[in-house]
Amino acid sequence: QSVLTQPPSVSGAPGQRVTISCTGSSSNIGAGYDVHWYQQLPGTAPKLLIYGNSNRPSGVPDRFSGSKSGTSASLAISGLQAEDEADYYCQSYDSSLSGSRVFGGGTKLTVL
Amino acid sequence: EVQLVESGGGLVQPGGSLRLSCAASGFTFSSYSMNWVRQAPGKGLEWVSYISSSSSTIYYADSVKGRFTISRDNAKNSLYLQMNSLRAEDTAVYYCARDLYGDYGDWFDPWGQGTLVTVSS
Numbered sequence: 148q149s150v151l152t153q154p155p156s157v158s159g160a161p162g163q164r165v166t167i168s169c170t171g172s173s174s175n176i177g178a179g180y181d182v183h184w185y186q187q188l189p190g191t192a193p194k195l196l197i198y199g200n201s202n203r204p205s206g207v208p209d210r211f212s213g214s215k216s217g218t219s220a221s222l223a224i225s226g227l228q229a230e231d232e233a234d235y236y237c238q239s240y241d242s243s244l245s246g247s248r249v250f251g252g253g254t255k256l257t258v259l
Numbered sequence: 260e261v262q263l264v265e266s267g268g269g270l271v272q273p274g275g276s277l278r279l280s281c282a283a284s285g286f287t288f289s290s291y292s293m294n295w296v297r298q299a300p301g302k303g304l305e306w307v308s309y310i311s312s313s314s315s316t317i318y319y320a321d322s323v324k325g326r327f328t329i330s331r332d333n334a335k336n337s338l339y340l341q342m343n344s345l346r347a348e349d350t351a352v353y354y355c356a357r358d359l360y361g362d363y364g365d366w367f368d369p370w371g372q373g374t375l376v377t378v379s380s
Contacts, residue, residue: 183366195368240364246318253303
C-alpha cells in the first residue's frame with residue numbers, strides 16, 4: 148500500500164488530454180511538501196518529468212504540466228502522443244516517517 | 260553529461276549479502292546527497308535509503324533498516340549499498356539517484372540504469 152495514491156491506469160486517444168491524480172495526506176502533500184513526477188518508459192529507468200509541483204526540467208515538452216492543491220496533485224498531459232505511453236509516478240516527502248521520501252503506486256498510461 | 264552507473268547486482272541466496280556500487284560522473288559528486296530506490300519486478304518504485312553529501316545524515320526505509328547500509332566515497336565518486344540478511348522480497352532492480360532539493364522537499368535526478376538483485380535459493 149503506497150503512501151501516495153494514484154489510479155492504476157488511465158488511457159486516451161492521440162491528441163487528447165489526460166490527467167493523473169496523486170492523493171496524499173496531512174503528513175505529506177497536505178503538510179506543504181512538494182510533489183514531483185517521473186516517467187518510466189518500458190524497460191528503462193525513471194526520468195524526472197516535473198519537480199516542485201509544476202516545474203519542467205529542460206527538455207521536457209510543455210505538453211506536460213503539474214499542479215497541486217490541498218492534499219492532492221495532478222499531472223496533465225495534453226496533445227497525447229504514442230510515445231507518452233509509460234508508467235508515471237508521483238513522489239513527495241512524508242514527515243511521519245523519518246527521512247522518508249514516498250512514491251505513489253504508479254499509473255500506466257495507455258495511448259489508444 | 261551527468262551519469263550514474265550501478266553495478267554489483269546478481270543472484271544471491273536468502274540470508275546472503277551483496278554490495279551494490281554506483282559510479283558517478285559529469286558533476287561534483289561530493290556536493291550532492293544521493294539515494295537508492297528499488298523496483299520489484301512488475302511493481303512500483305520504493306525509496307530505500309538517503310545519504311547526505313558528507314555522510315553525516317543517513318536515512319533508511321523501515322523495510323531495510325538494520326539490514327542495509329548506505330555509504331559513499333567522495334574521493335572515488337562512488338555510492339554503495341551493503342545489503343545483508345537478504346530476503347526474497349528484496350528482489351528488485353536497484354537504482355541510484357542524485358538528490359536535488361528545494362524549500363519543500365527533494366527529488367531525484369538523474370537516475371542510473373539500475374542493477375538487478377535476485378534473492379532466491
